[in-house]
Amino acid sequence: MPRGRDLPESLSESAAELVVELRTVKSRSGLTLVALERKTAYSKSSWERYLNGRTLPPADAVRALCTVAGCDPVPLVALREVAAADAAVRKEWEERKEREERADLDEQDERDEGGERGDGLGQGAGPLSPSAHVATEPDPVPRTAGDPGPWWRRWPALVVLGAGVAVAGGVLAAEPWQSESRAAAPRSPFTSAHDGPYVWGREASYPCRIQQHSGRTYAGHSGTHQTVLAHNSTSWDVVEAQCLLHEAGFDPGAVDGVYGPRTEQAVKRLQAKAGIEDDGLVGPDTWKVLRG
Template sequence: MSRWKALPAELDPRARHLVVSLRRLKDHSGLSMRQLAAKTGYSTSSWERYLGGRSLPPKEAVEAVAAVAGEDPTRLLALWEVASAAWTGRRTSPAAATANDGAPTGAAPGPPARRRPPRGAVVAGVVAFVLVVASAALLVARAAGDDEGRARPPAVSQAAPAGVEVSPTATSYTCRVERADGQWFAGLSRTQDAILANGHAGAHVAEAQCLLRRAGFPPGDIDGIYGPRTERAVQRLQQREGLVVDGIVGPHTWGALRG
């Protein structure tokens, strides 16, 4: 497995999901960065930006890497749709994006002119605003200790990626940790590949919290809410196990938790 650099701390968790999935697909393909560039038609420097979390890859690049790796692109494209909403304000104009990706840029742009914002940018901005408001409301409810007042964030039009459990009502969980078939289980979930990140909640999160505590990285209360303390515990586990330290629980981190 490649030793990837840590992703930028300011990168939105939804964008992290996409980048981490692309990194894993690249690792599983066995291709070098130069070979990946040759097979997909996107330059090596472009892939370094995409896989480093510095810019959002075009949808066509996501489809290309899935084709090269022999994977169904459906799940990756769902991740891309969610990540594109999180990348509001960082996306370049179509002409600049084409130039960055090494494709022909066409005629030079004319002088700046006032124009309406693209409809996609407006929709993405509204989605991002709704998510920020929902996150703030959740934090306020937790600070007040109102367990019954923890409301789930408003639904957005973007479909959640497969395997991601997003913000059900908070509850309390009991860890029943036991060893079975060479793996650790806490009696709340038997998943091996659910993707979890800051802001998620539910039984998968509680299972991870129980196993983090068993591994010596206490995440705080076993409340099924993936907050900052759980994220820090995951990062410490990843650092010890030599994994990508991104604070996201995916197949490799589940392997470390259950192993």
């Protein structure tokens, strides 16, 4: 089945690749959706959603398909985990963007309301009543043009001034880790080398900030010990693995977050030297070796 056919445009590259692989397995097996429903614990409608890219299949569903179709489930399960991680990162980024947009709208509404209240007394309310004139008589003590008046008449300005000082203080406090100087004082061993979700870029390259924490090695991009990485996956976890491979003396090529052939070969060499299965997949055992 051609790649991308009838797939939602919102699918990540890893999720789209997973769907294509699942479709290929199903096509080669000759199994219909009805047969899959009968031979697995998942309904026909569930398989339709999985194979159309509308729902990410659970790992058990991927294993079940390989069981009845006679394929190796390990690469597909690994690809499924990568797709799940990409989906989680994208969801977190979208939620963060939505919160920021909502905060901007709330701030604009507050400014608009404040402007309406400050446009003048009784605006649009008609002439003042006699009682209103009594209530708004001038102060018995005359004021000069430079006299701002009693403190209670100046409290809005004081509030605004205090808020401005607080905001300025927050900016100064935040600046050290938002600027390039944050390398001297990283926020954590997991994310000190980057801000925001991973976004692939052509010829991108990321720094490796090797640190030791609790006897384990980190490079500042991810603190994972479990995430499974497979060929063609892209994420901060891949950047972390590439940095740690460099640190261990196994050249993965460019530190770009793309799990390509050179990275896979470096992983296999590391696995062979460590005496673990050299399948080229970065899983819990390989992370243990990378972390030291």
